Amino acid sequence: MSMSGDRRKEIVRHLSEDDLDRLLTESTDEKLTERLIFIKRLYKGATLEDAADDVGRSSATGTRWARRWNKGGLGLLMPNFGGGRPPKLGTAQRERLLDLLREGQPWKKQEIQHLINEEFDVEFHPAHLTTFLEKLGLSYAIPRTKRPSRPENAEEILDERVSDAFDEGSGEPHNKRDGDDEEGWVVDEEIRTDGGTVLGFLDTSHPQPWDNSQRLYTVDDPHITRPLVKLDEPAVGFYALSGESVLQFPTTQEKERICECLEGIREQNPLARILLVLDNFSSHVCEYTRKRAHQLGIDLVFLPVGSPDLNPIEQVWKSLKWEASPLIVESAAEYRALLTELFEKLTDQLSFAASWIDNHLGNYLQKLR
DSSP states (O other): OBOTTTOBBOOOOSSOHHHHHHHHHHOOOHHHHHHHHHHHHHHTTOBHHHHHHHTTOOHHHHHHHHHHHHHHTHHHHSSSOGGGOOOOOOHHHHHHHHHHHHHHOSOOHHHHHHHHHHHHOOOOOHHHHHHHHHHTTOOOSOOOOOOOOOOTTHHHHHHHHHHHHHOOOOSSOTTOOTTOOSTTOOOOTTOOOBSOEEEEEEEEEOOOTTOOOSOOOOSSSOOOOOOOOOOOSOEEEEEESSSOOEEEOOSOOSHHHHHHHHHHHHHHSTTBEEEEEEOOOHHHHSHHHHHHHHHTTEEEEEOOTTOGGGOTHHHHHHHHHHHHTTOOOSSHHHHHHHHHHHHHHHTTOSGGGHHHHHHHOTTTGGGBO
């Protein structure tokens, strides 16, 4: 029991002061010594806070030590340090600990130490705690932002959106949504869309001359000395299954620049309706971009959230970075020219989109010009 006001603790005298002094004299264990000093200070009438402070411990630790001592003397005060081995929690206790950790994650190491002390009355040495947590299967990493949840029926959602895009029966502009401004949804007069349909995939990447994705043989130290060239602009690619693929380097990914890229795609594909598959990046889905795409005769097909794997251009980027990684360039302009050449070569192949065509284009292949 604590006395009111000064937090003095009624301490059970399992040992006499003489016995405490004898144990202190004989002790070669630092942990035993500090606990005996703590108990002796309580014998002398010190508060829990002062007694704990004298041995460099918190008042919470002091409270726990006093409770153990009162309940079982030295045997309970020093239960977990025999032979220097870490204390062990039983199977049921480990399951309980995992449940607690799962409920409150993420945790700092000190917070887990405190939780184990409070919940199980067990104290780990910091070095042993790290090993214990590894064996428990905990991850120790910087928490990363998680992708938005991918819907379980992402493939079906995309099927429906592709079907909707090919259906030209609706009088309402394909890109228009409820709540959009009513003005401006008119295709530009000079745009012709009667020459069939071009289907393609849009995405942005940031390839750099030092991207090092290809293993190479070397006799000595495996490194390449390169000029420190940096490509500041993003690369915006349009991978066309029919029609012309296009690679562009806008200064930013803002909606105005993305719309300029759409104009470039239209310029290279002048006589057809364009269906353009793309992700839900903010400058893609905003009304400004959707309206400008409609004016250009481009219908946007948005991928389900969190589904970049359903965009075949991802595989084009992967191959492009792999092929470009060993190239040595003198300037950003030279690198852009090399990327453009590689992109044109890679996008001549339909193999990157073979499974996408099988899964989502079965009934519409005849509509592609």
